[in-house]
Structures are given as structure tokens and as C-alpha cells.
Amino acid sequence: MAYESDTAIGGAHRPFPTTRHSLIQSAAGTGTLAREALDSILAVYWKPAYKHVRIQWRRSNEEAKDLVQGFFAALIEQQILAGFDPSKARFRTYLKGCLDQFVMKQDEHANRLKRGGGASMVCDFEAAEREIAGTPSVEDVFLREWQRQMFALGLEDLRAFCEAGGKTVQHAIFAQYDLADGDRPSYAELSALHGVPVTSVTNYLAWARRELRRLVLLRLSSVTSGDPECQAELRVLFGK
Amino acid sequence: MNKPVVGLIAGAVLGLIDGATAWFTPAVRSEMEGILMGSSVKGMVVGIICGLIARKVHSTAVGLAAGAAFGLLFAYLVAMMPEPDGTHYYVQIMVPGFVLGALTGFLTQRLGTAPASVRESKA
Amino acid sequence: MSFLPDRALDHLRDVTEVPDFSDTRYQLEEEIGRGGMGVVYGAWDTQLERRVALKVMDAGYVINQEAKLLAQLEHPGIAPVYDAGTLPDGRVYYAMRLIQGRRLDEFLRHEPALPARLRLFEKICEAVAFAHNRGVIHCDLKPQNIMVGEFGEVFVVDWGVARAVDAAPLPTAGTPQYMAPEQSSPGRPLDARADIFALGRILRDLMTNPIPRPLAAIARKASAEDPADRFADVQQLAADVGRFLDGLAVMAYRDTVPERLARFWRQNQVLLLLLGTYLAVKLLLYFLAPALK
Numbered sequence: 312m313a314y315e316s317d318t319a320i321g322g323a324h325r326p327f328p329t330t331r332h333s334l335i336q337s338a339a340g341t342g343t344l345a346r347e348a349l350d351s352i353l354a355v356y357w358k359p360a361y362k363h364v365r366i367q368w369r370r371s372n373e374e375a376k377d378l379v380q381g382f383f384a385a386l387i388e389q390q391i392l393a394g395f396d397p398s399k400a401r402f403r404t405y406l407k408g409c410l411d412q413f414v415m416k417q418d419e420h421a422n423r424l425k426r427g428g429g430a431s432m433v434c435d436f437e438a439a440e441r442e443i444a445g446t447p448s449v450e451d452v453f454l455r456e457w458q459r460q461m462f463a464l465g466l467e468d469l470r471a472f473c474e475a476g477g478k479t480v481q482h483a484i485f486a487q488y489d490l491a492d493g494d495r496p497s498y499a500e501l502s503a504l505h506g507v508p509v510t511s512v513t514n515y516l517a518w519a520r521r522e523l524r525r526l527v528l529l530r531l532s533s534v535t536s537g538d539p540e541c542q543a544e545l546r547v548l549f550g551k
Numbered sequence: 552m553n554k555p556v557v558g559l560i561a562g563a564v565l566g567l568i569d570g571a572t573a574w575f576t577p578a579v580r581s582e583m584e585g586i587l588m589g590s591s592v593k594g595m596v597v598g599i600i601c602g603l604i605a606r607k608v609h610s611t612a613v614g615l616a617a618g619a620a621f622g623l624l625f626a627y628l629v630a631m632m633p634e635p636d637g638t639h640y641y642v643q644i645m646v647p648g649f650v651l652g653a654l655t656g657f658l659t660q661r662l663g664t665a666p667a668s669v670r671e672s673k674a
Numbered sequence: 675m676s677f678l679p680d681r682a683l684d685h686l687r688d689v690t691e692v693p694d695f696s697d698t699r700y701q702l703e704e705e706i707g708r709g710g711m712g713v714v715y716g717a718w719d720t721q722l723e724r725r726v727a728l729k730v731m732d733a734g735y736v737i738n739q740e741a742k743l744l745a746q747l748e749h750p751g752i753a754p755v756y757d758a759g760t761l762p763d764g765r766v767y768y769a770m771r772l773i774q775g776r777r778l779d780e781f782l783r784h785e786p787a788l789p790a791r792l793r794l795f796e797k798i799c800e801a802v803a804f805a806h807n808r809g810v811i812h813c814d815l816k817p818q819n820i821m822v823g824e825f826g827e828v829f830v831v832d833w834g835v836a837r838a839v840d841a842a843p844l845p846t847a848g849t850p851q852y853m854a855p856e857q858s859s860p861g862r863p864l865d866a867r868a869d870i871f872a873l874g875r876i877l878r879d880l881m882t883n884p885i886p887r888p889l890a891a892i893a894r895k896a897s898a899e900d901p902a903d904r905f906a907d908v909q910q911l912a913a914d915v916g917r918f919l920d921g922l923a924v925m926a927y928r929d930t931v932p933e934r935l936a937r938f939w940r941q942n943q944v945l946l947l948l949l950g951t952y953l954a955v956k957l958l959l960y961f962l963a964p965a966l967k
Contacts, residue, residue, distance in 0.1 A: 442677050462686050463678045489689060490682055517694050521763040524690040542711070542732050549691040550708065575960055611944065643963075646955050654948040 351533040352392075352406075353383060354464060357434045359456035360410055365443055366452045368414050376436045382413045397536035401544060407453050458548055465527035466490075472522065480505055484512055485519035557663035558602030558655060559595050565651045566594020576643070579634065593625045593648070598655050605659040606666055614660035615653045622652010693730045693761050700728060700769065711740065711834035716772060719756075726756060727772040730765055731834075741768040743810055743836050751801025751828050773829050779817035782880065791880040792889075792919055797828040799873065799912035805830075806866040806908060809839050813864065815872035816852040817879055839865050851875065855899055867901040870911060874904070877915070888918055891927035 357379060364375040386392060386409070395405050473482035484501050502509045528541075531548060535541040570590030573579050579586060601618045608614075626648025630641045678686075695702050695717070703716040703725075712731040719726050731740070741758040748754065758768035775781075778794075785791060798820055805812060812819075813835045821829040840863045854871035856862050874896025881889060892914050898904045905911040905926075914924045921940055923929055929937065939946065 438677070458687070459678050459683050462683055463675055466678070466686075467675055489686060492679070492682075513696075517696065517762075520689050521694065523686070524763055527690065545732050546708075549687055572956055576963065615944075643959050646959065647952060650948060650952045650955055654945075654952065657944055657948060 348533075349387065351530075352386075353434075355457070355460055355530065355534050356406060357383065358439050358460050359453050360406075361434070361436060361439050362443055362456045363407070363410065363453040364414060365440075370414075372436070372440050378414055378417060379434070379436075381417075382410055385413060395536070397540055401540050402535055403454075403457060403544065410453075454547070461527055461530055461548060462523075464530050465523050468526040468530070469519065469523050472526065473519075480507065481515040481519055484515045485523075488516060489520070552663050553602070554605040554659050554663035554665065555599050555602030558598030558600070558605070558659040560598070561658045561662075562594035562596070562598020562601075562655050563591050564594070565655060566591040569594070569647055569651055572647075576640075578636075578638070579640075582634070589629055593629055594651065594655065597621045597625055597652050598659065601652075601656040601659040602663070604656075605663070609660070609665065611657065611660050614656035616656070618656020618659070619649050619653035622655065623649040626652070693728075693765060693767065694763065695728070695761070695767075697762065698759060700726070702728070717769070719769070725772045726769045727753070728767050728769050729834075730761070730767045732765070740834050740836065741766075744768075744770065744833055747805055747808055747810060747833075749801055749804040751797060751830055752805065752833075753829055753831060773821045773823060773831065775821045775823040775827070775829070777818055778820040778822055778876075779879075781822040782817070786882065788880075788882050789919060791882070792915055794822065794826070794828055795873075795877055795880055796912050796915060796919075798830060798876070799908050799915070801828065801830045802869055802873065803908040803912065805836075806839070806869070810836055811839055811864055811866055811869050812836050812872075813857065813868060814849060814852075815869055815876065816849050817876060818849075820876075837864060854901070856901060865901070866907060867904050870904050870908060871897045871901075873908065873911060874898075886918070888924045888927040888929075889915075892918065892924060895926040 360382065361375055361379045364370050364378050365372065368375075368378075370378060391409050395402060399405075400408070469485075470482060473479060484505060484507075487501060487504075488495050496504075498509050498512045501512045505512075507515075527548070528545070531544055532541055535544055567587060567590065570583075570587040573586045573590075574583060597618065600621050601614060604617045605614055623645055626645040627641070629648075630639060630644040633639050691713075693702065693715075699719060699721045701718040701720060703718060706714045706716050706727060708714070712729050715728045715730065717726055717728045718724075729740070741755050744752065745755045753771040753773055756769045756771070758766065760766050781794075782791065785794075802812060802815065810833075812830065812833060814832060815830070819830065819832040821831055823829065852872040852875045854864075854868040856864060857868055874893045877889070877893040877896060881893070892911070895903065896905055896911050905914070910925070914926055917924045921937060923934075923937065
């Protein structure tokens, strides 16, 4: 029994986000692509790294700050990224392993100065420190913080996307419902507040969640080596 | 091979063997030919009857019981005929006849092909 | 960027993961399980008014592969595919029969008798053999991917990493404990013996103590490291298990003389008893002949 591609049984579909297979490898190089790649990696991993060093390695906030900055500097200078082999481990696991090794060897490294290398590192360590105060200790801080950072970046991307596309109502409804601190407002309340039908509230929420998923996937694809790793990390990111 | 034929062959062979064991009774050695003939015929008759039963009823227990019963009956009919000197060998003929009858009944149940209708009803 | 608390994070992970079927004929109910490449949900088909299972794939280009493979495998032991489609977020799903039953590993906790377990195993082999006959290997056979229905029916599920015979395996396919060595060799084409390896491991899981030596030998042969040492096909494996169930000699094990004699006795008890009785009677009559005169 033969099937036509993209016909009755499958239909046309939006393809999986294009993964930049060599992005992580390109981060080890120089130039615009390398800078872009490093920015992606730093944006996702600086906070998980900091919290991991603070909570799992029990270092003070100053020590942790130095270690994290030193680690990412070493990442660039010592070509650590060039040693990544996707067939052996996921990038997240590799990075965490390198971080742990770096912390263990901290006493051997005399120089912990922050040095350049082409990547910008705007890290709000004070904010991260405040977050730690409210975070119960977890078995795998790195993993949890990675999940949190992926979604936090996704939310930022969603906000920017909605602003650029004039979808402020959609974003507002999404933020008030799905990001609510305490009790969530009812659909009827949101409908009355924004002057839209209740069915629109349902549709806007569905749309925003779809877009958030898409944007988080896009971020994920920028820090994984290829589709197999991306799919595996997807399960970790969204799964139970 | 159908079941009555299996019964016929098994009965004949077992009857022949049973008859041959009479050689260990010196008093009847002179009658060996007749004993062998009679024992084989007895075995064949019991075998055919067991085969006919096996065509209709597929049950090892029924085969054993029927074979034993008919084996005993025909062995009795043979044992009723006295030897030239007037001796009857009821025990020597009926007991082995009973056991061999059961064996014949068992073999007709296990071997041979049943008719199509019985096979279908079993299926 | 404001801090995302745990509660909000978990909520977002949930709501972005749950697929949106509002534009389809299906009403999502509960999550049933997670397998290779996707999540399975129970759902209500509003058109045909029946419950179905919906498998939503993670993503990807081989999105139709599992559905296409399954649609070609029409067998009582393989859940039929009813429908397939694409969600607004690009994820692909397919609808299939909802199997009411238990996973094999759960079922085995309540089914102690070895013969019943082995008969179940024969049914598993039937389904797998059918797939092999159609040129498809499962590549992820394990107790968690076998369902036992309430009437003892067996279903082999989760064909997410199934491949055509001679295709290279997916890099992340399979479960280590049940994965044939050749499945983790990059670029090495697979054949049906990869599934036979897994079936050997499953057979080992089914065995109860004391483990009969012929059965252990069958399991060992099936899951030999070298494919050349395994059964050539699933039918041979199933036939050997069948022979074991019937009390016959099996291909994978050479009986010792006492074992052969014991088997002969078991298979011919009535016959041997009758012959023994006849001999005993004859001997008795011979020695009692003077008394009987």
C-alpha cells in the first residue's frame, strides 16, 4: 500500500524548526555566527550554571559569580565547545559536566579574571541570587533552572512577538491567565475586562500557548546539535 | 489409515504375541498352531470393534474400557472351549485378554484418522 | 526578565505540551502513556462516538512514518490506525484503536502460571512474525510495549522506532536491556533478528522459578550476541516454545539421556503401564501355573 506524501493521511504541515546543526560547533570559532551562537548558549545557560554552583556546589554568591564568568570565558578561550561530540552526550549534559570539572579544578587555576573573546555577558547575578532565596533545593538544580530559563526566554520572545505583531490583547489575556500568581481569573472575567467574547479568550489562550511552544522550540534548537538531541531534550523540557 | 484398520492390525499383532506366549505352558505346546490362529482372530475382532467405537467416540477412557470389556468377553468365549484333555484355562486366557483388549482400545483411540465429520465436530 | 516561579513554570510546561484538538473531531481525555517519539492520549471520537487512542508525535520529518507502517500491518495483534492529521502547532498525530488492558510487565505480576505466560508469548511472536513478513522490524520490543487485553488478547504497541528490514537504526532507538548489540552499531543495517534478541529477553522475563533448562536454552539462543547464533526467524522461536509447551524436545536444547527417558515416560504413560501390566500378568501366571492347575 503506497501513500502520497503530504496528502490525505498527513496533510501539509508546518515543519519542525530548522535546527542549526553546526551552531554549537560554530560557537567555537570566530565571527558573527560564533558571536550569535555564544549569545544563544549564554542566554540559556548562565542562570542554571550560577544556581547550580550556588546550590549544588554550595559556593558563596561572589565565588559563584567568579566561577560562572570564568567558566564561560574558558568556554571560549579553551575551545571547550570544540570538544563536544553529539554522539556521546547531549549538549546540556556536556556543558554541566564541563562546569563541574571547572569548579573542581578551581584551585588549580590561578587566573579567574573575566576576559573577552567576543561574547557579551549581561548577567543579573543579583536577581538570580534573590531567586535562589525562594527556591527549594532540588535534586537537579541545573536541569530545573534550564527548564525555567528556556521558558523565561520563550516568554520574552512571545512578548516581543506580540508587541511587534500588534497582538497586545492576546498577550495580556495570556499573561493574566497563564502567568497568574494566585487564583486564575475566569474566562468570563477576562472576556469582560478586555471586551471580547469568551470564545475569543479560549482562542487567544490557545494561540498564545502554541506560539510560546514554537518560540521555546526555536530556542531549544539553537542550543542542541541536531534533531535527535532536540527531540530528546524536548521530552525533558515538556515532559513529566 | 482409518481406525478399524488400525484396530485390525494392532489386534492381530497383539493376539499373535499373546498366543505365542502359550509356548511357556508345556501342556499346550502341541496346540500352538490353533492357539496362534485363535488368538490372532480374537485380537482382530476386538480390534475392529474398538476401531469402530473410536470412529464415533473420541475418548481414551472409553477406548480403554471398551477394549478391556470386549477383550475380556472374547477371551471368555475362547476359554470356554476346553483343551483336548478337558482343561479350561480361564485365568490364563481371560486376564491377559482383558489387558490386551485395553491396549488395543487405547491404540485405536490414539492412532488412525477419524472420519471427516468427527474431525469437524472436534474442531 | 522577571522570575518565573515553579508553579507558573509547571503550568506553562503542561499547557504548552497538551495538544490542541479543538479543530478536529476528537475530544482529548487523559494521558495514557509516553513512548518512543510521542505521547498517547485517550480521546473521544465525536463522529463515530467511540473512544480511541491518539498518539501525538514530538515533532519531525518522519512524522508519518509510524502511521504509514502501522497502516500496512493489519493483524489482530497490532492496533489498527484509523486516522492521521496535523495539529495547528505542527505536531502530527494519528488515531488508533484504544486497547483496554494491562502492560505485559503489570500483567505478569498477577499471572503466575508458566504455561499461560508462554501461550501469551506465542501470540506476541505471531504479531511480530507478521510484521517481519511485511518487511517491518519493531526495534523496541519490551514488556512495556506489549498490552494484554481483558480476554487475553495480545497487542504489540509503540512502533515509533520501527524500521524497514535492512534500514539503519535510528540513533536513539531501543531500550538498552532489550536492544540487540547491532542496534547500537552506527550504520549497521538491521534485520528481523534484532527483534528476536528482544523476544529472547522478554522470554527470560516471563520465566518463573524453577526455570526449566530447555526454556532457558531457548531464551539464550534467541538473545545470543551474534545474530548468526540466534533463531533464523520468529516462527522458529515460537515453534520451539510450542514444542516445550507440548512436552517435546526443543531445537535449542540437547536433552540428557535421563531427560529423554523421562520425556518418553511422560508422553507414553498409559501405553507403558498397559504393557507393563501385561508383562506382569504373564509372569505372574507363569509362576502361579502349578497353583492354578
